[in-house]
Structures are given as C-alpha cells and as structure tokens.
Amino acid sequence: VTGAPPAGVSDPADPLAAVRLAAAVARDHAPAVDREAVFPSASVATLRRYRLMAAAVPRRFGGLELDLATMTAAARILGGACGATAMIWSMHQVQVACIARHAGGNDTLVRLLRSGVADQFLVASATSERGVGGDLRTSHAHVERRAGECHLDKHATVVSYGGQADAFLVTARRGAGSPPGDQVAVLVRRADAELEQAGAAWNPMGMRGTCSPGYRIRARFGAGQVLPTPFGDVAAATMVPLSHLLWAGVWTGLATEAFDRARRFVRERTLVGGLSSGEHRLATADQLLIGLEARLADAVQRYRLVYDGGGAPTSGLGVCLNALKVAASTVSVDIAELALEICGMAGYQEDGPYTVARILRDLYSARLMIANDRLLDANALNLLLTRRD
Numbered sequence: 001v002t003g004a005p006p007a008g009v010s011d012p013a014d015p016l017a018a019v020r021l022a023a024a025v026a027r028d029h030a031p032a033v034d035r036e037a038v039f040p041s042a043s044v045a046t047l048r049r050y051r052l053m054a055a056a057v058p059r060r061f062g063g064l065e066l067d068l069a070t071m072t073a074a075a076r077i078l079g080g081a082c083g084a085t086a087m088i089w090s091m092h093q094v095q096v097a098c099i100a101r102h103a104g105g106n107d108t109l110v111r112l113l114r115s116g117v118a119d120q121f122l123v124a125s126a127t128s129e130r131g132v133g134g135d136l137r138t139s140h141a142h143v144e145r146r147a148g149e150c151h152l153d154k155h156a157t158v159v160s161y162g163g164q165a166d167a168f169l170v171t172a173r174r175g176a177g178s179p180p181g182d183q184v185a186v187l188v189r190r191a192d193a194e195l196e197q198a199g200a201a202w203n204p205m206g207m208r209g210t211c212s213p214g215y216r217i218r219a220r221f222g223a224g225q226v227l228p229t230p231f232g233d234v235a236a237a238t239m240v241p242l243s244h245l246l247w248a249g250v251w252t253g254l255a256t257e258a259f260d261r262a263r264r265f266v267r268e269r270t271l272v273g274g275l276s277s278g279e280h281r282l283a284t285a286d287q288l289l290i291g292l293e294a295r296l297a298d299a300v301q302r303y304r305l306v307y308d309g310g311g312a313p314t315s316g317l318g319v320c321l322n323a324l325k326v327a328a329s330t331v332s333v334d335i336a337e338l339a340l341e342i343c344g345m346a347g348y349q350e351d352g353p354y355t356v357a358r359i360l361r362d363l364y365s366a367r368l369m370i371a372n373d374r375l376l377d378a379n380a381l382n383l384l385l386t387r388r389d
C-alpha cells in the first residue's frame with residue numbers, strides 16, 4: 001500500500017472517479033506491459049492506493065462494497081485502458097468476494113480477510129489443474145489432514161499473477177477419499193505455500209501482463225483456512241456468475257476501445273475528404289456493442305437477486321451467465337475485427353493511435369478462459385433438463 005487515498009477519489013459516491021485515475025496509469029503502461037509480458041505493477045499500485053482492491057468486499061470487513069453495476073463498469077473502464085490490469089483486478093475481486101460471501105462465521109477467514117483488505121492484498125485463483133483443464137468442478141488434488149495441520153499439493157496449470165499474489169484461493173477435493181466433485185476452496189497465504197513454476201514459460205499471444213504460468217503449489221495451513229461452504233455452492237452463487245460478469249465487462253471495455261479508435265479513424269478520413277466502407281462497418285460494430293451492453297445490464301439485474309438479495313442461484317441464472325460469457329468472448333472479437341478492417345494497416349501495426357493489435361490479441365484469450373465449448377455443453381444439458389426461467 002502506497003499511502004492513504006487522495007482526498008475525494010475514494011468518495012463512495014463516485015468510486016468510478018478513482019477507477020478512471022487508475023485506468024489512466026494503466027493506459028500509459030499497457031504497451032510496455034504487453035511487450036515485455038510483465039505484471040502491471042504501476043496500475044495495481046494505483047488501484048491499491050485508491051483501495052480499489054477491496055471493491056467487492058463488504059464494508060464490515062473494511063471493503064468498499066461496490067454494487068455489481070459499478071464493479072462491471074469499473075472492469076469495463078480498466079479494460080479499455082489495459083486488458084491485463086482489468087483482468088487481474090476482476091479475477092482478484094472474484095476471489096475476495098468468494099471469501100467474504102462464503103466465510104460464514106469462520107474466525108480465521110474473517111481475520112485473514114480483514115488484514116488482507118487493510119493491506120490491499122492480491123489474491124490469485126488456482127482452479128485449473130493438470131489433467132482437469134478448465135473443468136472447474138473437478139479436482140485431483142486433495143486436502144490431507146495430519147498432525148493437526150492440513151496439506152495440499154496441486155499442479156495448477158494456469159495461475160494468473162501467481163508470482164505476485166499475496167494469497168491463493170485453491171480448489172481441491174475435501175479429503176483423500178472424496179470423489180473429484182466433492183471440492184473445497186482453501187485460502188492459502190503466500191507464506192503457507194511453496195511455489196514451483198511449472199510447464200512452459202509464460203509467452204502467450206495476449207493478456208501477457210496477467211503473467212499466468214503453471215505452478216506446483218505445496219501448502220501447509222490450518223483447518224480454519226478451508227471455506228466452510230462446499231465449493232460447488234461457492235461456484236454457483238459467486239465464482240462463476242461474478243467471473244462471467246466481470247470478464248464480460250473487461251472484454252466489452254477492450255471492444256469499446258477498439259470501436260473508439262475506429263471511429264476516430266473514420267472521422268479523420270472523412271475530414272480529409274476520403275470515402276470508405278468504414279462508416280458502414282462502424283455502424284455494424286456499434287450495433288454489436290449495443291447488444292453487448294444490453295446483455296451485460298440484463299445479467300447484472302438477474303444476478304443482483306442472488307448477489308444482493310441472498311436468493312439461491314437457479315440453473316436459469318447459470319445458463320444466462322454462461323451465455324453472457326460465450327457471447328461477450330466472441331462478439332467483442334467481432335467488434336475488434338471490424339475495427340481492424342476499418343483502420344487497415346494503421347490498426348494492424350502494434351503502435352500508433354489506431355492500433356487494435358494488442359486489443360485483438362488480448363480478446364482471443366476470452367474464449368479459452370473456461371473453454372466456450374464446455375459452457376455451451378453445460379448449458380445444453382441444463383436446457384434439456386430444466387425449463388427456461
């Protein structure tokens with residue numbers, strides 16, 4: 001933490017003012033973060049400075065308790081500036097929301113959350129696992145209880161900002177004899193864990209600043225660090241819907257930035273008297289963007305009933321949020337591709353005011369972050385088994 005927030009910017013009445021300040025820093029650093037595939041330290045320091053790392057945490061634990069619409073708007077603003085910063089912020093919000101909403105009366109978790117929020121800690125997610133891929137609801141690793149302590153040993157295949165995280169939310173089977181779907185989530189502090197980077201070095205196509213290689217995580221922790229809510233319930237009520245909402249916010253932000261660059265390009269062209277097919281494509285991109293915004297707003301309203309209202313997550317909500325994720329992950333790419341076609345070579349360049357290269361590379365990760373095929377399969381099964389609500 002780099003100090004108290006400057007006056008005014010942490011005003012709960014306008015938290016998005018602080019998000020915009022953080023986004024300005026993120027925008028300045030985005031090209032270098034992408035080029036070097038390094039963690040966006042300056043952007044995250046600014047988010048910490050404005051206490052935005054605790055956006056999703058209730059006030060009773062020291063957080064900002066931002067509502068869903070504001071958090072989605074924040075993800076979108078950050079996404080327009082730097083996809084990696086926005087994705088790191090969003091993934092972290094999901095982890096702290098899971099801890100805050102599912103800690104129950106667990107004193108250890110509440111204490112760790114409070115002190116973590118005071119320090120604006122960064123929490124990474126380790127759900128992916130060797131041999132499991134993106135199947136969130138399956139684990140091989142298990143929690144082992146011996147001599148009054150718990151242990152786990154997990155080969156996580158993708159852990160964003162694992163090297164920078166202060167803590168990890170790790171999924172594992174409840175015990176050695178538990179089936180793959182009987183999972184718990186464990187809050188593992190950095191000090192509890194031995195981390196060994198595994199697999200290929202991190203040199204991906206996009207979202208390079210998320211720094212997401214694989215890690216073998218060997219942890220020793222107290223039984224109080226295991227979330228008391230079964231992971232299946234945590235996933236249905238918080239992890240899956242909030243992830244899909246905030247990720248969709250990030251991708252919509254990236255697509256909006258591509259759209260804005262294309263619009264400026266067409267304006268410039270029109271001013272110098274040239275005619276192009278850009279105007280038509282711009283209108284098509286706008287139509288897609290309006291659809292994405294409407295979907296996001298609708299999903300916020302539907303999920304609010306569970307997130308704020310304490311309602312039980314229905315299979316209909318799951319279908320809706322999965323559909324949002326699949327749509328946002330592909331429509332955002334369609335918008336950025338239209339922007340590329342509008343801007344031509346100026347868009348294809350890695351630098352310059354009309355480049356959409358980084359935006360497109362970042363957006364191609366969207367369909368892999370829990371493979372769309374998996375989500376469509378899950379939705380198809382749900383739609384066959386239940387009525388649409």
Ligand SMILES: Cc1cc2nc3c(=O)[nH]c(=O)nc-3n(C[C@H](O)[C@H](O)[C@H](O)COP(=O)(O)OP(=O)(O)OC[C@H]3O[C@@H](n4cnc5c(N)ncnc54)[C@H](O)[C@@H]3O)c2cc1C
Pocket residue numbers: 091124125126127128129132133134135156158159160161207210212365366368369370371372373374377
């Ligand atoms: C930028 C980024 C950041 C990430 N950060 C994290 C993180 O912090 N923590 C974390 O745990 N994970 C993270 N992930 C991992 C991610 O969410 C997925 O878990 C991971 O990408 C799955 O790996 P996979 O695509 O190789 O495997 P799979 O999910 O197994 O997919 C491989 C292929 O198999 C197909 N496939 C697999 N199963 C099915 C099925 N049932 N039906 C149909 N087709 C199927 C898929 O369509 C795909 O083509 C991140 C991913 C990205 C891109």
